[in-house]
Amino acid sequence: MNNPAYRDVSLPEEVGGCLLCAGAPCRKACPYGVAADTIIRSLRFENFSGAANRLPEPVPCASCATKDCLSACLKGKMSRPVPVDEIMLTASTYDRLSSEDTDLSIDFCGVRCENPFFLSSSVVGSNYEMVAKAFEMGWAGVAFKTIGTFAANEVSPRFDALTKESVPFVGFKNIEQISEHPLNENLAYLRQLKKDFPTKVIVASIMGQDEAEWTYLAEVMTAAGADILECNFSCPHMAANGLGSDVGQNPELVAAYTRATRRGTHLPILAKMTPNIGNMELPAIAAIEAGATGIAAINTIKSIMNVNLDTFASGPDVQGRTSVGGYSGKAVKPIALRFIQAMKSCDKLAGVPVSGMGGIETWRDAAEFMALGCENIQVTTSVMQYGYRIIEDMIEGMRLYLAARGYKSVGEIVGRALPNILPAEALDRDSICYPRFDRSKCVGCGRCCLSCYDGGHQALRQDDKTGRPVMDARRCVGCHLCVAVCPAGAVSPGVRVTKDRIISNVG
Structure with a gap:
């Protein structure tokens, strides 16, 4: 073309x-x-x-x-x-590149991982056959679906998706709980996986109902061959009080249950945080001070979505009823990144290993999480959409990105974006970055002009003859709404000038 x-x-x-x-x-x-x-x-x-x-x-x-x-x-x-x-x-117009010299292996919580990509604790890693298939395809590890001393009694249906215009899967809601399998069956899965895949990393996600259960679960997971334990303090829709996110919002409970878990194991412990809280640093600090090795973040966000305006039932629709569930998918990525940046910028957590999750679909999403300080990545919703096969492009895409920019190992990008996230008052407020309009790409649709007038600063008008935008620099504040809405990719950041300068109109 x-x-x-x-x-x-x-x-x-x-x-x-x-x-x-x-x-x-x-x-x-x-x-x-x-x-x-x-x-x-x-x-x-x-x-x-x-x-x-x-x-x-x-x-x-x-x-x-x-x-x-x-x-x-x-x-x-x-x-x-x-x-x-x-x-x-x-x-065929894209560059062909080689990535033979790039290394995706990385240490996480003292455990060597062949690459940073793990399945997160969910249905995508809930029995032997599933995880074995994922390992064979290239996933480096799994946070096995959360195991308790009881087996969950699930509802049907328990999944629903949020759509927008032509995008069929903007976000995803689930009301699924922890593992449906008995404890002994799950332990057998873990033992067999470790036997058959000794170089892969097994993270045993656990959830107890009291301190004794947390300690007991830690003991039996350790004996079964787990490499890391993950304390699920964050499931947003457990059927009993005192479980999941009800724990994660309470730093005292987080500390008590982390100490209980530490009593049962010598393994690294991840505390999985809930986003259903204003300040994630508080429970995260409590977990680390109580003996956790690292943090996993974020779990799903409490949500209600898709109200049927004929029946007034919401999804997932269980005989006309539903419950608050967990929201995930691409739409939650900005929220996850915000929480991770906040923790990595906290003095008490800056050096703590973080396993990041929340809206990761591609290698690029994963690289963004790593650039904000994560050393490990967990994925669920994208696998539910597309299957384990996405690991091929995650691995290859990450390698090619690193090779193209001269990096030798994936660890080199960890935390590189953190210095660029500043408090609002520290940003430059004395200059304007004007938009740049590419005439070769502009199709004259006028979308930028509509948005600027109705939702911006009335700095653009549409030329009567060409349909292309004409900018009034005296009105433009450099908000870049036009960059965001252009459907043809014809508007991009342009020249930056100090606010005391005035430039002539630009067409």
């Missing part, structure tokens, strides 16, 4: 429309054996060089006369086929 906006704007839309089929028909139909499905998946998860690396040279799609991939595309049964041929040609 010669349109400069296609690769930056339309390509993500095209690959976002792919169904990411299991056993993709497009790949099977290709007479040249092009791995169209994995290439599209790489593009979707921002592993652009990885997508280019998977393409044969020369790319056969331009000369292909059959277009069998389009005929086979299951999206065609719903609307129009995904333009696989165009996507492959566009993927």
Whole structure:
């Protein structure tokens, strides 16, 4: 595609429309054996060089006369086929890179991890078969689904998703509790996993109902071969008081149960924090002072969503009723990053290892968490959407990112963003960064002008002839609302000037 906006704007839309089929028909139909499905998946998860690396040279799609991939595309049964041929040609325009010299291994709480990517404590790591499959595909570890002395009695259904416009999965709600399996069965899973995968890291997530149970669970998890224990102080929807987030909001209980856990093990202990609190540092400090080795954050956010306006039931709809549940998915990432930054900026927690989670879907999300100080990453909701296979692009995307920027190991990026997060009063308030308008990308839709007038400072008007924006620099305050709303990627940060300067109108 010669349109400069296609690769930056339309390509993500095209690959976002792919169904990411299991056993993709497009790949099977290709007479040249092009791995169209994995290439599209790489593009979707921002592993652009990885997508280019998977393409044969020369790319056969331009000369292909059959277009069998389009005929086979299951999206065609719903609307129009995904333009696989165009996507492959566009993927070929990304740089092909090598990442052989990059090292993703990292020490976390004194435990060596082959890469920083773990499954978080949830349904995605809840029995032997599931975790074994994940390990074989490349996940370095698992925080096994939270184990107690009792097995949870679950409801049906217990999952629901939040949508927005054409995005089918903005956020996710669950009302699932801890493991449905008996304690002895879970212990057997852990023993077998450690036997069969000795180099993988087993994090045993536990939840007791009193101090004696916390100590007992720590003892039996240690004996079963766990490498790390994770205290679940944060599940937002347990059926009994005194469990989950009811504990995590109380620093005294966090300290008491952490001490109880420490009595039962010599292993590293993670205290899993709840975001349903204003100041996460307080329970985190209490946990560390009571014997925890590190922090895991964040668990899901208490939520209610999707009220049916015909029945007035909310989701997940259990015979017309629901309960407050845990919100996760991409939408919670900014909240998770805020809590992690706050803890890593706290003097008493600055050197404490943190396992980060909350809205991580791609290698880029993971890198952001690591840049704010996390040494380990946990993932659930993205696996529930796309499967364990996302680990391929997480590993490759991270390696290629590191290689492209000259880093030799993933540990080099840990905490690098922290110095750039300042108190509001410390930011430069004496200058303005004006927007820059790229005429070659602008399509004249006027979205920036509408938003600026109705939601900004009335600094843009639409040229009557070209439809392109014209800026009044005397009105522009450099808020960059126009940058955020432009659907063509035609507006970007431009020149920065001090507020005592006035520049002429810019079209």
